[in-house]
Amino acid sequence: MEDGDVITIGRLAAYAGVTIKAVRHYTKRGLLEEPARDSSGYRRYGARHAIELVKIKTLADAGVPLARVKELLAADPDQFAAAIGEIDRALKEKAAEIERARARMALLRTDALFVSAEVARYLDRLAGLGISRRQIESERDIWILLHAVAPDEARAWVADKIEALGDPEFRAIYRATDDAYGWEADDPRLPDLARRSREWLAARPPLPMPADPSIAQLVTAQPGASSPAWDRLAALMRG
Amino acid sequence: MEDGDVITIGRLAAYAGVTIKAVRHYTKRGLLEEPARDSSGYRRYGARHAIELVKIKTLADAGVPLARVKELLAADPDQFAAAIGEIDRALKEKAAEIERARARMALLRTDALFVSAEVARYLDRLAGLGISRRQIESERDIWILLHAVAPDEARAWVADKIEALGDPEFRAIYRATDDAYGWEADDPRLPDLARRSREWLAARPPLPMPADPSIAQLVTAQPGASSPAWDRLAALMRG
DNA sequence: TTGCTCCTCACGTCACGTGAGGTGGC
């Protein structure tokens, strides 16, 4: 046992602010020199161990993997200084990530995280027009699926939809269709609504249809949302 | 298979910005609803899965353990809002920890991390008095050990040492003793230095000696630093 | 004697990642 090797593992750990288990772990991993043992087999550490342990803790707290810490403890001063610079940059990046995480957390109770900025704008427009929550959620779900399966086409389609909302006739048809969800299947207003829809669609250049038929079905089918009046409306529009 | 369950695991993962493995992991852990399978046994997801997955990722990125994420997905809005507040506080604390880690990293190439603020001041005083680097490092190591084995006493002793440095005679003795390290063992100046040291010590109230004899040895022995002249000096002082 | 600190295995945890060996659709 060397002259200065006097402190027990518990004292050493407390001095550096780490656990005893961590000290033993660092020794096993080769970061901390294997200490001398006293007559009871207890590890006895010296000042050099304390210094190395504080270095290890400082680097580990900075998120440096232990394998890298081991390299750094053996590095020359120039390499060490360069590494410190890199680690500091990484810490700054981590801090920025935390701020981004905070910003995203704040949006968790809105729809903003689940759809693109354009779709969010589009859904806001619908809400402004008095469209029902049910319909807006249905639209949101469709746009999520479209963006997942065909991101590029989805962007074009949502731009087209936003543009369509500029047309008063489209807005009127959209609102009426939303209302129609709860009508009776034999409501006398349905044939007229179907006619107006057909006329509006006929007057517009058709949207480029997607290659994948399952996507086409998505665009037209409004999955998950159906009602007797809507089924009737769909039938009237087909012919 | 439900109407809206159309996207593959790869699309879903890319949409949310996670790996396929993570999606399967969340499903196995019960965070994400078990999806429908298509005729090939492939998982098929819908818009609801995408929304849940983005929630999971947002919470996981915020450092929330998956077990807690699972609870939160099932929580009512009030509990959820309270949890968001807590998580945000935890994130702010993490950001503060990162700043502390950065500050400590910047001190890694000094002695400031290894000793208390008082000892750092004391060592700076010694450097200002022209004491050798060897002696300062020896002092640093002693104070590390003292603080590790007996923090409270160590604080009293370092205060006493700092006070002693106010005495010109102590400073002179200290400097001479530092120089004496490299002298020949039969240097004629040694007996005079021993006499002055003895006289100075005799004129001072003795320091309260520690109960533990191994600590007392530490204080007097300067572990690891020895030279022929110092051995002679020690012998002269003992009598 | 009691309580405290220390010892050595061996296995557990957390959030996935890696890799083997295979299938299904263009």
Add this chain to the structure above:
DNA sequence: TTGCTCCTCACGTCACGTGAGGTGGC
């Protein structure tokens, strides 16, 4: 046929923590 995506195990990784079963000094 080739390349791509998907499938299911089983085991690995990282930095320790937990716990069992024990010893040594006041």
